[in-house]
Amino acid sequence: MSDLVSIPADAPTQGMEPNGWIVVGVxxxxxxTASxxxxxxPLLGAAAEVRFTPVGFRxxxxxGTSRTSASGGASWAALNLPEFSETSTSHVFEQPGTVSIGLVASYAAEYRFAGGEWRAVQGLVLVPTTPIIAIADRADTVxxxxxxxxxxxxxxC
Structure with a gap:
């Protein structure tokens, strides 16, 4: 696994809705998105190809809370849901304040030399993203x- 450091996996793209702000209690x-x-x-001193497949998101x-999901989720529009709907990757914040939301994607890895057979790498490759900084506040009316x-x-509605 340590040899894979020289061949890094792509970081996923991430988003949130509403973008950059949070309504406490909803x-x-x-x-x-990762593909x-x-x-x-170079891998083990030879030219190689490494294939990364996303298998989880945390x-x-x-x-103080976290969630792990096999899926990266989707926007409300892509899910055909109204704004502020619960999704498999949504979260309800209970307190106002500034929060830093981190994401780590887990990838399964395989490697091959000179176009040969793919061989699985034991363990997962963890790729963190740059955290999203968002402000949570209460809303009495919208x-x-x-x-x-x-x-x-x-x-x-």
């Missing part, structure tokens, strides 16, 4: 462009 959606990819470089929400009778799928 779900905040987090999602990440299988191969990289070339969010550290910055409030201003929206349209009422729920006009837009039943709008925020808070």
């Amino acid at each position: 779900p905040t959606n987090f999602f990440a 299988a990819h191969a990289r070339s470089g 969010w550290d929400y910055g409030d 201003l929206v462009a349209e009422s729920c009778s006009i837009n039943p799928s709008g925020p808070g």
Whole structure:
């Protein structure tokens, strides 16, 4: 596993909704995108190719809680859900403040030399991302462009 350090896996992209802010007491959606990819470089002193396949995501929400998921989740729009809906990767923050949300993607790795057979690497490759810094605060009211009778799928409807 230590030889893989010279051939790093790509970091996933991550996002949150709402972007950069959190309403205390309602779900905040987090999602990440990572795909299988191969990289070339020296391994055990020879030219090799390493294939990385994402197998898990671990969010550290910055409030003492974390969640591990096999899926990176998706945006509310991609899930066809209204804003502030609960998702498999959402989190409800209970206290106001500034939080640093970290994400670590887990990849299974395989390697091969000179186009030969792929061989599995024991263990997982963990790739952290740059944390998202967000502000959590309470909201008593939410201003929206349209009422729920006009837009039943709008925020808070």
